[in-house]
Amino acid sequence: MTDQLVIALLFLVNLRMFATSRLDSLIRGVALQAFLLVCLAVVSREGALSWEGWTFLSVTGLVKCAVLPVMMTRALRSAGIRREVEPLVGYRVSLFIGLIVTGFSIWAAAQLPMPDGAADPLVVAAALISMITGLFLIVARRKAISQAIGYLAMENGVYVLAPALAVHGPLIVETGVLLDVFVGVFIMGVIILHIRQEFKHIDIDRLSELRD
Amino acid sequence: MAFFLLLSLLMYLLSGLASLAMGRHPAWGTRIVPFGSAAASLCALIPVLYVLAGGTPVDLRAAWSLPVGSFHLHLDLLSAWFALPVILVSPIVSFYGTGYLRRHDRPRETDACGFFLQLLTGGMLFVLLASDGLLFLLAWEIMSMSAFFLVVFEHEEHEVQRAGWIYLVATHLGTAFLFAMFVLLGSRCGSFDFGDFDGLGGVADVVFVLAVVGFGAKAGFFGLHVWLPEAHPAAPSHVSGLMSGVMIKTGIYGLLRVMVLANDWPAWWGWVLIGIGIASGLGGVIYALVQHDLKRLLAYSSVENIGIICLGLGMSVFGVHSVGPVALFAMAGALLHVLNHAVFKSCLFLGAGAVIQAVGTREIDLLGGVQKRMPRTAALFLLACAAVCGLPPLNGFVGEFLIYLASYWSVLPQGLPSVNPRVGGFVVISTLALIGGLAAMCFTKVYGAVFLGEPRSGCGSSATDPGRDMSVPVTVLAALCAVFGLGGSLLMLLVASVAARIHPLAMAAPDMAPLREASAVYLNVTLAALVLAAAVYGLWRLRDRLLAGRVVRTGPTWGCGYPHGTPRMQYTGSSFAQPIIAAFRSLLRSELGGDWPAGYLPGRSSFMTHTPGLFMHRFYTPLFAAFARVAVRMRRIQQGGTHVYVFYVVLALVAVLVWSLL
């Protein structure tokens, strides 16, 4: 029951991320997405969770819902931009694409041969849609920061895919993955700052001096 | 015997390295290369003569740690025969080279030149010895690459760089076909050892085509010849001599090596070879005729001679299906022409080099009257010219004589079912005759325009014969032209065993009796030559005797009533070639230019012709331009947008998923 609720929320959040133009709401969206995904991870393995599992999940939640968003917001401030004007793909179209993609991911999740003990296909679908959202943001948005957000969203999706498919990676690996993501986003932020200093803007499509 | 071969290869390498190391040494610098080359040649000469004299083939296998291929050297009659020109010409050339390069002041390039010259010569020998696919390619590339570094000797000039690039591309694209050929053979025969290639793994026809293209690029078959007229003018003259005289023959060698491994020679191989022969022979000589650049002209004449060799090979393919001595004669003729062309062509290049160095230009139409200033060089060059025209009693005649003879035999009625031999012989005779006439025209043009008459420009008014270091090698080569010509019978005896064993049918029972008769026949030619010489001498004396008591005055050339003749009014090489340009307009597509005399009192007028290479101009240049255009169009893929790049990733992922799940 709860998980269905979470999934529904998740779909909504993702659609919102497809459609929104304000970068701060995008960040909030990704934070919320992360939170919901963690919740999904919790509910998808019914309570069979050791204490280090709990700690790990809480750490993850902390990093993904609090630390990274905060970092992003600060990068956003220093970059001094609020919203994504004229994206490569307009917002209505994006929303439309979002709907299509949602449908596709639900269908795809239904197609997959599930191992026993796997969660509800909808969970998988939720993971997929989050990933696709991330990819879409990277492809269809101009600002470097929204691409970073996209990367984060994608990571969220990938991250929850494992528990959804009843795959329990060893803790150390999970930690390493989390660390990587953290450092990755951190460095992205740093580079965004440098780009900001160098170019006075962070429009990726104007960032195409290197070409053949 | 194998020891000597290894030793000679090693000597080439070591002397090359030594010349790199101590090239500036006052005493040694100039000596290392030629003497090293001579010593190596002597070492190689022993086993080569041993094999040619009927000894057992020299075979050497050694362990080699590479994943594919094995270290297998093999010196049989075929490779021994092709080794002859290498051994004979390379030392002479390198002796000349030291003198030639001393006159350029480029110490570093000179050292490199010495090194790569040794590498080239050793590489050629290595190619002839290698009896394993990988080893062969190794040797082949070493040879080609060192030739490249020799070509770019004067690398500041843009033409030289371009020439080097063209040569490199030509040789490498040719080699790509050889890669394919050896991979095919290896996959069919299970190993890369030539010993296992018997019957060419049942894919003889494919292999033959690949070999024709791959080796033809090196040999300079017409159409694949574009690098010769570029590289030879660019390279130092002795290098051009070596490349044009000897290196391009390795292409013929490779082709023959492959053909020998076949069980049978289908008739269409013969037609292919004769077709190549006609194209190369006629195309080569016609293009040679219309050139203004002395060395470019010589390069085209090499294409022509390769064509003659191909005609011989084609005839011998037909000979396999015919009776009588056709196959034997044709093959022997081709092989002899390989040797003889090596001699007279290198002689021509060395002589041309001496002239060019003395007068400082390669433009034929700027020269004239060089004979008065460089009489010795002129005489030697004349000899070589007569040889390249195939005039008796010089060595150019020997090979052509045999090929002609084979063709005459093959048109005789023999009651064979197939008409291929008779028609083939008929075609070969007509082509050879045309080539001969045009070649005579071409080289009378060269000699007349460069050496005879009055100087057409100030070029080289102070030219003199070069010193002994350069003139002796040329003399030796010219002498070889005469000796090989007069001793044609002996050459035929020498080549008999080789030619007789090459044929797939004759392998078992080589029959070289006809060649013995032919060599006896050729004695008549020698005899006639001697009689001729006697007659010339006698008539000359007679003339002197008759003129003895008479008034012999000198005066200006009769100008036919035009009193103010100037040297620039002489018939130039261009005007000499004009009828050809007119006759073959459609083929040559020469560009005629200059301003024609106009009005009643015309001012200064001029005329120029330029004949671009057909394939270069109409095929390769457009082709490469097209490639460049496509490349530019492809650039759009890498247009700089990150999201586009990520989109590529996504697309690839989707594509792969779809392909793997559907």
Add this chain to the structure above:
Amino acid sequence: MIADFFAALFGVTLALILAPFLRTLINRTKARMAGRQGPPLLQPYWSLARLLRKGAVYSTTTTWMFRAGPVVTLATMFGALCLVPFGGNPALLHFEGDVLLMAYLLALGRFFTILAALDTGSSFEGMGANREAFFSALSEPALLLGVAGLGAITGSVSISGIYGRLGNSAFLGSHLPAMIFILAAFVIVYLTENARIPVDDPTTHLELTMIHEVMVLDHCGVDLAFIEYAGALKLWVLGLLITGIVFPVSTGSFWLDAGVSLACMAVLQICVGLVESLMARLKMGRVPLLLGIAFVMSTLWIMWVVR
């Protein structure tokens, strides 16, 4: 064997003596056609003798090449003379492929004539040399191919063999058209090589129209004599190739054969005279066409011979 040798020797000496006389025949014919008296019969001999007695003027431009030209040309003609059979007997020197030697001896002589002409540095002689080289390059294949055709018919690869066997009438049947074409080709080659009308005009003195004559403009005295004599010999040598086809004599008796061939030779020269007086010289640009025709005709035998 010995008889053959002496017969051939006789043929050669006959040629050496009678060759200049052929000029007379041609000129007489032309004169008669033009209704003139014509030069005395022995005129060529007189002119040769006078030339041999003259002194010489050499251009300062020239080198030994200029002097070598006539000598080598004459020598090569001697050589060629030894290779063609006369009157059904094998030639003085005959072997497989002697036709090649003959053709290339002619080429050698031409080579030196051309170089000698270029040695003078005169633009006119250069022009003549150029034409000579070009036209001979076209006529040589016709000659060699024609001989090859005859060889294919008779089954021999030496001139003497070929002309010896042409006698028996077995070839006349199916091969007649082939032989006619070859003959036609030979006639054109004959006119070209000997610089006769319609290819060249030996009588005119307008340098621009001449080929062979203009090449020897600067030669005089002995050299000119050599050249003239060589030209006469060339008439004879190539003439034998034609007469051998037209009238392949093989009556047993030697003297008869010799006489017949001499008669044929005379007739041939008269025909040449007739051609010269009935035809005009072709435009220089058309000559290659004519030679092309000769080449084609010399190839046509393939259709009858190779089946």
Add this chain to the structure above:
Amino acid sequence: MMLRILLFTPFLAGLASLGIASDRVRRRLITAVSFFHLACSLALWTAGLEPTAGRWLGLDALSLLFLLVTSALFAASSFATVTYLRGHELPEERRGRLSREAVFTCSMLFFLGTTTLAILSLHTGVFWMAIEATTLASAPMISYQRSSRSLEAAWKYLLICSVGIAIALVGNTALAVSIAFHPATYGLPLTFRGLAAHAASLHPVWLKVAFAFILVGYGTKMGLAPMHTWLPDAHSEAPSPVSALLSGALLNCAFLGILRTNAILVRAGIGDYSNGLLIAFGLGSMFLAGWFILQQADFKRLLAYSSIEHMGILAIAAGAGASFGGLLHALNHSLTKGALFLVAGTILGAYHTKSTRTVTGVIRVAPMTGLLWIAGFLAICGVPPFGTFVSEFSVMTVLGANGRWWSLAIFLLTLGIVFVGMWRIVIPMAFGRPPESHPSGAPVRFLSVADVPPLALLCVVLLLGVWLPEPLTRLVTQAAAVMGGL
């Protein structure tokens, strides 16, 4: 033990370098650590190979081979790094602890560490971690100059590779799922070897999915077309020693992941599928790279594209089952390309431009550099007697033996295009007169210090072309066996 030392030394040194104030010490540190690393891996080799199979880390022939290549390249390029840093001294106030150069040193050492980790890791997850970590460690090195171009390159590199590697993570998950269907494999630790051992009882569909994701993911990092797009930018903008490392070490690591996964599929009996994909991507990469090499205006980009082409060759070799030739080619290519990038760095230092049109007459300006430039290109074109010739030829022979004639044709065609394009560019660069702008008065030294490392590398390649030492042959053979999934 040895492995741990090998692994942790770089990390510790990296952390330490952050705290070091003096540039000289830090630069010394780089050289010292790289040579220590090289010594350790050589010691591992000479110690004789016992496949240590820990749960996370382990050493087998394959990893040893790549380890040797990596540490050799690091050792070679450490000198060049030092010279580079000397050449780009920062202003006084920017020196000291946590300075940009300190960060650079740190990330370089971390890069070494993460590369080692990737090579040594047996567990799919750890491998993934390590690969992502290499990206993170190398990004700051690319953006070292802080120029607009280098920042752009770094951003593209970071983003595209991160996305790709995230995709690869999905592949890992799919692998994990594929074991969940069969009791024999349920709960199996996700080590490459373990998976290969039980390959038969894995779920084929999930395996296919896994391979698809992993191929695209790690392929992005390896530079297979069309995921290669970051590679030319990163290689051309990074400092030349870094480019050498990226091209010689990093790409190989990603390739390692694909290899090990492919081994699993081969053992699972769906090798045709994965091999077909590999060959397709390989040919695609070669072909595309060939076109971009034609008329390339920037010689570092030229080298980058040639790396793409050679990655294609490696993929083809893996797909065609030319294990020996492929691994040999990986070795040869890494050494050659490393040498070429180092030489490119020298040329860049001498001419201050990467434009192929303005650089002329290198053998006049710096003879040895010019010679190395030419020799390097001969080697990279697979011209004998260099090792690349042997390895490429043996790959071709396998293609022929499998009867893949079309692949062979495209292969040869591409090699031809590449050759034409490269020499069109290289001849005017190496030969000719130096540009007028260049100070001709400068005294020409035949051999400068900067030439020594590339010279050494090329000598090794040359040696490998004429003689393979027996231990190396054994190593490569064993590695090939590992490639077969044994």
